[in-house]
Amino acid sequence: MNTATLTLGLGIGWRPHIALAIDRMSDLGFVEITAENFDAPARLPRHLHVLRSRGLAVVPHGISLSLGGAERVDPARVRHLAELARELGSPLVSEHIAFVRAVGHEAGHLLPIPRTHGSLHVLVDNIRAAQDLLPVPLALENISALFDWPERDFDEADFLAAVVDRTGVGLLLDVANVYANHRNLGTDPATFIDRIPLERIAYVHMGGGFENDADGVYHDTHAHDVPAGALDLLQTLAARAPLPGVMLERDDNFPDERHLNAEMDRIRAALSRARNRNAHRETHA
Amino acid sequence: MPDDGDDDDDRHTLADRQRQLLESLTTDQPAPPEFDPRRIELARRSLLAKRARGVAKAWPSVAADLAGRFDELVERYARSHELPQARTGDDDGLRFARWLCREGLLSDDGRIQLLVRRAARGWPLRMTRLPGSHRLAIALRLPARGIRWFSIRFG
Numbered sequence: 467m468n469t470a471t472l473t474l475g476l477g478i479g480w481r482p483h484i485a486l487a488i489d490r491m492s493d494l495g496f497v498e499i500t501a502e503n504f505d506a507p508a509r510l511p512r513h514l515h516v517l518r519s520r521g522l523a524v525v526p527h528g529i530s531l532s533l534g535g536a537e538r539v540d541p542a543r544v545r546h547l548a549e550l551a552r553e554l555g556s557p558l559v560s561e562h563i564a565f566v567r568a569v570g571h572e573a574g575h576l577l578p579i580p581r582t583h584g585s586l587h588v589l590v591d592n593i594r595a596a597q598d599l600l601p602v603p604l605a606l607e608n609i610s611a612l613f614d615w616p617e618r619d620f621d622e623a624d625f626l627a628a629v630v631d632r633t634g635v636g637l638l639l640d641v642a643n644v645y646a647n648h649r650n651l652g653t654d655p656a657t658f659i660d661r662i663p664l665e666r667i668a669y670v671h672m673g674g675g676f677e678n679d680a681d682g683v684y685h686d687t688h689a690h691d692v693p694a695g696a697l698d699l700l701q702t703l704a705a706r707a708p709l710p711g712v713m714l715e716r717d718d719n720f721p722d723e724r725h726l727n728a729e730m731d732r733i734r735a736a737l738s739r740a741r742n743r744n745a746h747r748e749t750h751a
Numbered sequence: 752m753p754d755d756g757d758d759d760d761d762r763h764t765l766a767d768r769q770r771q772l773l774e775s776l777t778t779d780q781p782a783p784p785e786f787d788p789r790r791i792e793l794a795r796r797s798l799l800a801k802r803a804r805g806v807a808k809a810w811p812s813v814a815a816d817l818a819g820r821f822d823e824l825v826e827r828y829a830r831s832h833e834l835p836q837a838r839t840g841d842d843d844g845l846r847f848a849r850w851l852c853r854e855g856l857l858s859d860d861g862r863i864q865l866l867v868r869r870a871a872r873g874w875p876l877r878m879t880r881l882p883g884s885h886r887l888a889i890a891l892r893l894p895a896r897g898i899r900w901f902s903i904r905f906g
Contacts, residue, residue, distance in 0.1 A: 565769055
């Protein structure tokens with residue numbers, strides 16, 4: 467996917483609980499919807515059509531394709547994403563590099579896949595099958611995980627680069643997931659950012675989480691504020707590459723409007739710091 | 752290109768490993784060979800907590816009714832009931848409530864909620880015993896009037 471012409475701007479995950487607060491945000495460029503939450507593309511909430519009429523893009527985001535699963539992709543699930551994209555005039559749709567079911571059993575969560583040559587074969591084949599049914603480009607997201615597979619031919623950055631190279635998908639880079647994997651699996655975020663194809667980033671997710679002292683694990687809940695460490699990473703990333711879109715993900719424990727706007731402000735501030743740093747560098751070059 | 756194309760062997764290998772992993776994450780099976788068992792246990796607890804949140808969100812009053820036993824009972828239920836294909840908290844919550852009812856763990860209030868939910872789909876007439884108050888509750892789904900329920904004394 468050609469991300470050079472993509473301009474989404476600042477965005478947020480659209481959820482019914484915060485629909486009114488989103489309606490009142492004045493500088494949004496896009497919203498993302500969870501595709502599985504909308505059974506009938508012809509009967510979408512009025513809010514989404516109003517946002518569309520204001521010029522915002524709406525990006526359908528899937529969570530059930532299981533592109534990294536051993537099973538072949540279910541065409542009906544892809545067609546649902548395609549129908550939403552057509553109905554909403556979406557510039558792209560997105561999904562995950564993950565699996566969510568095996569032999570018909572549901573995990574109820576996005577699970578990591580082994581980063582092996584064999585797994586890459588299957589993933590690439592599944593992505594191509596999905597792309598054949600989609601009317602718009604596809605971007606894929608890196609997930610957070612609490613464990614790693616023992617078999618490994620690639621590190622995460624090289625695996626993402628290989629997927630992008632072989633399929634032409636864009637990257638939906640979840641910076642909070644990079645932060646979570648740093649905290650939980652020891653992934654080095656600087657090396658990760660150095661090695662992924664930054665020019666293929668379609669947009670960025672920023673979600674919240676919390677550090678659980680009881681188990682010593684960072685939990686990527688999307689029900690808490692974005693951690694400062696993830697905002698620092700966003701700043702680093704934004705200083706390195708143009709980001710067509712950046713959005714907040716809040717899925718639960720919804721705050722009041724003032725707090726939600728403050729979370730958006732923290733993202734704006736990180737992007738602004740990156741711009742200022744770059745401008746300062748250019749001035750003194 | 753060594754990494755291009757599809758290969759049935761790759762799918763079979765991946766299917767075996769993913770099945771093993773999912774079994775250990777959703778049941779009491781040990782971690783598959785070479786996985787870090789502590790990490791798999793963390794992920795198992797995390798999946799269970801997510802499932803419990805989905806059930807509690809769909810059925811807040813049933814969760815409140817069980818008070819301190821909710822987590823323990825969701826875990827017992829989840830061990831013997833895999834996640835429904837629809838993967839919504841609402842479907843999972845409905846099955847959880849029915850399981851509680853069969854196990855005799857659902858209060859009369861919870862039984863009435865379950866009755867009303869059941870009457871909303873399928874058969875328009877449903878009934879359930881309310882052992883706490885020795886009554887029989889009956890729910891009806893009426894065209895254009897929604898669900899109505901009443902109870903009568905028995906025994």
